């Protein structure tokens with residue numbers, strides 16, 4: 001490790017990269033630049049992504065230090081019940097950050113949350129859609145971003161975007177005019193969705209990113225900045241092969257008889273539910289209650305009315321159903337059963353209970369820790385290797401402490417996705 005103080009940082013975001021594939025490729029000698037860089041200057045660890053672990057919202061922690069919900073961006077799509085109750089159908093009542101509405105992402109963000117662009121005077125962005133507060137001329141792909149993505153989408157040439165990202169970074173480094181840079185390489189994510197996360201084309205995308213990292217290091221060395229530049233190679237989320245696809249919106253409408261608002265079927269003015277999907281990983285569901293669209297429909301009310309939550313929890317595409325109870329407990333349901341927890345913020349104590357088997361698969365039952373509770377930090381440290389490693393932290397922050405930002409979402413579903421992110 002060099003003793004040189006760092007004066008600048010570059011975050012390379014390999015969208016959707018998995019630590020296992022990356023380490024496998026590295027062991028095979030297919031990622032020589034990263035292997036060499038880590039051996040000379042760094043370290044290689046896996047870490048957790050955030051909730052929801054989907055492209056876009058999961059970029060936010062890197063540029064704001066906050067979870068997506070705290071930034072007021074709870075998912076790729078959202079529905080705002082209080083706003084809809086007051087003003088009805090309109091662009092402030094719901095959002096999809098796929099397509100043209102992406103332009104509202106910056107203005108939808110909580111204005112109190114500062115981005116890296118507002119902290120570092122010479123910060124530069126390359127292909128990042130989150131640009132709140134960025135100075136004029138500092139979003140180096142601003143003009144062409146949408147067109148580049150459109151071209152890649154239509155021709156399936158996502159490696160083209162990675163190449164443009166690398167080329168733009170080379171020019172930025174040559175200018176020496178940056179203190180922080182965030183550079184997105186989207187091809188691993190995009191190619192994974194088209195085939196398998198283990199496909200040769202996906203592995204080639206890791207190798208191409210590796211070659212761009214080699215080029216970046218060479219560029220930094222040439223202008224004498226290598227020693228003073230701290231480099232991170234990270235991902236926004238992992239990815240798993242999609243084995244079961246579940247379109248919750250059409251299912252609610254056709255199977256459950258609930259008229260449902262969902263993209264792209266949004267030309268509706270009378271509906272009983274809204275299904276706002278975030279990629280393949282998560283969906284927020286919102287239900288009209290006794291007071292119409294005002295207020296939250298809680299776990300008890302939904303469970304009393306129908307078996308909907310039980311049907312969802314045993315569906316093969318669903319890993320977790322999370323809802324808020326009438327008394328602000330958070331309910332979690334999986335195919336293993338039902339549980340609920342409360343977090344006492346003042347005492348930093350999580351009290352968790354379940355019916356028979358732990359739905360989260362963490363506890364065997366009757367363990368002392370259950371009656372005494374455990375702290376948020378203990379939950380993160382102890383459950384790191386479980387299937388839901390950060391469930392207490394993410395659900396507490398998402399549902400309770402920032403409830404206004406979820407705007408009364410009733411159900412958050414998380415389908416099985418890899419939740420590991422890389423940090424080097």
Ligand SMILES: [Zn+2]
Pocket residue numbers: 015016054055056189236237
């Ligand atoms: Zn992504």
